[in-house]
Amino acid sequence: MAERFILQKRLGNTWVLNDTGDDSMVCIITGGKRGEKKTLAMAGVMVDALNRAVSRGGERHDGCGSASAAD
Numbered sequence: 001m002a003e004r005f006i007l008q009k010r011l012g013n014t015w016v017l018n019d020t021g022d023d024s025m026v027c028i029i030t031g032g033k034r035g036e037k038k039t040l041a042m043a044g045v046m047v048d049a050l051n052r053a054v055s056r057g058g059e060r061h062d063g064c065g066s067a068s069a070a071d
């Protein structure tokens with residue numbers, strides 16, 4: 001089974017985390033001063049966590065936080 005969230009390298013020292021479920025960009029990651037190795041390690045953790053969450057049937061969220069709009 002293909003992963004839903006993937007990391008793609010873009011121009012220079014920039015990567016994009018994409019959601020293949022709806023073909024949307026989730027996050028832009030720039031290397032900055034930390035270097036490529038550390039940046040990719042951090043991005044890998046993010047991608048793994050997102051893919052693990054959707055594989056377990058996690059709920060779909062349209063925003064951050066756990067409180068409903070009525071709260």
